[in-house]
Amino acid sequence: MYLKNIRQNSSFALLSAVSIILILSITFFEYGFNNTILFFIGILLGITFISTSFGFSSGWTVFFRDLDSSSILKQFMLIGLTSLFILPTVHFFESYNPTIAPISISLLIGSFIFGIGMQLSNGCASGTLFSVGSSNTKMMIVLVFFVIGSFVGSLILPSAINIGSIKPILIGGDFNFIKKILLNTSILLGIAFIFYKVSRKKIIINFKDIIAIIIISVLCLMCLLFSGYTWGITFGLTVWGGKLWSLAGGDIYSFTFWNWTRPAQALESSLLSEVSSLMNIGMILGSLTYVVITKRIILSYNFNLKIISASIIGGLLMGIGARLAFGCNIGAFLGGISSGSLHGWVWFLFALFGGWIGFKLRNYLNLNNAL
Amino acid sequence: MIMKSFQFIFILVFLLFVFYDYLNSPNLEHKQDSKLDKSSNCAPCGAPCELIKK
Numbered sequence: 435m436y437l438k439n440i441r442q443n444s445s446f447a448l449l450s451a452v453s454i455i456l457i458l459s460i461t462f463f464e465y466g467f468n469n470t471i472l473f474f475i476g477i478l479l480g481i482t483f484i485s486t487s488f489g490f491s492s493g494w495t496v497f498f499r500d501l502d503s504s505s506i507l508k509q510f511m512l513i514g515l516t517s518l519f520i521l522p523t524v525h526f527f528e529s530y531n532p533t534i535a536p537i538s539i540s541l542l543i544g545s546f547i548f549g550i551g552m553q554l555s556n557g558c559a560s561g562t563l564f565s566v567g568s569s570n571t572k573m574m575i576v577l578v579f580f581v582i583g584s585f586v587g588s589l590i591l592p593s594a595i596n597i598g599s600i601k602p603i604l605i606g607g608d609f610n611f612i613k614k615i616l617l618n619t620s621i622l623l624g625i626a627f628i629f630y631k632v633s634r635k636k637i638i639i640n641f642k643d644i645i646a647i648i649i650i651s652v653l654c655l656m657c658l659l660f661s662g663y664t665w666g667i668t669f670g671l672t673v674w675g676g677k678l679w680s681l682a683g684g685d686i687y688s689f690t691f692w693n694w695t696r697p698a699q700a701l702e703s704s705l706l707s708e709v710s711s712l713m714n715i716g717m718i719l720g721s722l723t724y725v726v727i728t729k730r731i732i733l734s735y736n737f738n739l740k741i742i743s744a745s746i747i748g749g750l751l752m753g754i755g756a757r758l759a760f761g762c763n764i765g766a767f768l769g770g771i772s773s774g775s776l777h778g779w780v781w782f783l784f785a786l787f788g789g790w791i792g793f794k795l796r797n798y799l800n801l802n803n804a805l
Numbered sequence: 806m807i808m809k810s811f812q813f814i815f816i817l818v819f820l821l822f823v824f825y826d827y828l829n830s831p832n833l834e835h836k837q838d839s840k841l842d843k844s845s846n847c848a849p850c851g852a853p854c855e856l857i858k859k
Contacts (some may be wrong), residue, residue, distance in 0.1 A: 445813055453820050522840060542851035569812040677826055705823055715823060722816065731812065 436727050443445030446569070450722045452499040457706060457715065457796075465707045468660045472709055475653050476716020477723070482653070483564040484647035484721040485728075488512075490763045494786070498793040503633035505525020509767075511639070512647045517618055517772035519655035520664060524773060525611050533664045534762035537780055538599030539731045542551065544758025545766065545781040547751045549788025551583075552763070553796055555748025559667040559762035562752075565713055567721025569638040569731045574740060574747040577671075584668055585675025588697070594758055602645040603776040625779075635738070650657075656766070661709040662774060666765035668682045668756040670710030673700045675753075742802055757789075 440447045453479070461469040482488070490775020513575060524532040535541065552558050553707060555576045559566060562580055565573035604615035605621065657665040676697065679686055686692045692701060705711040756762040758783055761769060767785070770778025796802055 446816070449813070449817060449820065456824070531855070566816075571812055574812070574815045597810075678822075702831060703826045706827050707830075718816075718819070804832075 435637050436510065439727055439729060441629070442730050444738055446722060446731060447726045450588065454719055455710075458705055461712070461793065465704075469707060469709075469712060471660050472657065473706075473712050473716045473759065475656050476713035477720035479560075479565050479653050479665075479713070480567050480720025480721040480722075481715035481724045483560060483717070484568055484724050486642050488643070488646040488650065489561050489769075490733025491552045491556060491593055491789075494549075494789045495556070495793060497629075500635055502635035503629040504635065504637050504639060506629050507626055507633075507637060508647065510622060510738055511643075511767055512578055512624075512650055513716050513771050514619065514622050515753050516651040516654045516768060518615070519619060519651060519738070520658060520772045521615050521774055522611065523655065523658055525614065528657055529662060531663050532604065532606060532775060533761070533765060533769035533778075534598040534602035534642070534773065534775045535653055535766070535770065535777040536595070536602050537777055537802050538595055539597040540594035540758040541760060541777055542592070544587070544755045544760070544783050544789075545784035546755070546788035548755030548759055548762065549785035550792035550795065551748045551751025551753075551755055551788075551789075552785070553748070553789050553792025554744045554801070556744075556751060557748075558764075559671075559756065560717070560764050561701045563667065564721040567718040568723070568725045571748075572737075575742060575745040578753075579754040580756075581675045581678070582764075583750040583755075584672040584757045585753070586681060586750075587754040587757025588672050588676065588691040589689050591755070591757055597732060605651055605774045605776055607774075614774065621779070622671050622771070640673070655771070657709075657713070662763070663709065664769035665713065666710050666761060666769060667714055667721055668710075668753075668762045669700075669767055670695075670705075670708065670712075670714040671753065672757055672800070673697070673705065673708060673711055702727070718734055740801060744796075744799070746771070759785075 435713050457473055458470055461473050488508070490509060493509060496502045496504070497506050520532070524530050539726065555562070555573075557573055559580070562573050562577050566577050575747055604616040609617065627652060629677070657663075676686055680701070686699075693698055700708045700711075704717070707753070756765070758775065761764055761767075761781070761783070766778055766781040768778075770781060772778075
């Protein structure tokens, strides 16, 4: 059956196989073993997300529509397990960095508009990548505008941080390890309990979800161990935007953001040496490989102006929002909370509120059936 | 067929962009240990510490 699928998707199969082999070789011989492993982690993340259908935005939609907390509780389980891996690692080994960010006006605005974008485009950052890999045409449009949006966000961010911010806060930062992990776990359990209580539907978490949660959290730990940072998606997309701007002849260094150390380094280096880009590419190729082997690539014709407009606006809002909010549902929500950073919770609160507005907009525009 | 061609071309162009970028990036000495300098990176976006910790 698998061979039949590969034969039917032969052009995609060839493209995927050649690219994976080339990238594995380049990273191994040019950028070292760590980068080869990180690319492989990206591939595994793509396969895990697409094969288990583990998502963020659709779960939020179900919560807004039916007050069914099952998916949000799965996300909390993922964050909880990931934090049990990340908190000890960053506490005991100084060379591994937690994801921290300031509590700023830009965080509030960014996460709010990210939430709106997530509902309009019916996808999040991770969802966009693995859906593009599975050859979802609508999400290809979303990805293009996510990249444009995050580049626009990079131009706004330096001024936006100056509007007002307080420095990053690590929850239980001054406590010993046991107290810190207990405090962070208690907050997570407390908020999960609120969602459990407000759910009008029976909470259903099946075996496939548990497997997805375990694999994704282990891959998050591996990302931290091999890169020194927790998993992030948006920075890579911002760099793609910066590279395209330069390629089009734009003067990238006239913008403050691109003179900061990390973006400037990323711009000078190859995408295959920059961790976030490399893992994003891995995710797309992992998902593509899975689809090529397991099913026939679907031709999607369900297009109209409304869907295209929602994808464009949703992608733009997610891109700008994620950049202003120091990350997306992965970098800020998963990475931030599992690192014990308060900004992760603030991100969640405002993105949830934005998501609710986005959901109402979707209803108003009658997009629910179309998407 | 048109849609499938679009999907294929999109992924192909994306990968060509990745390889074009690799071929045209300056051959910088790559740190085997990809951990970034903590002292100059205080947020996931690489915002400098003096901006973040004020």
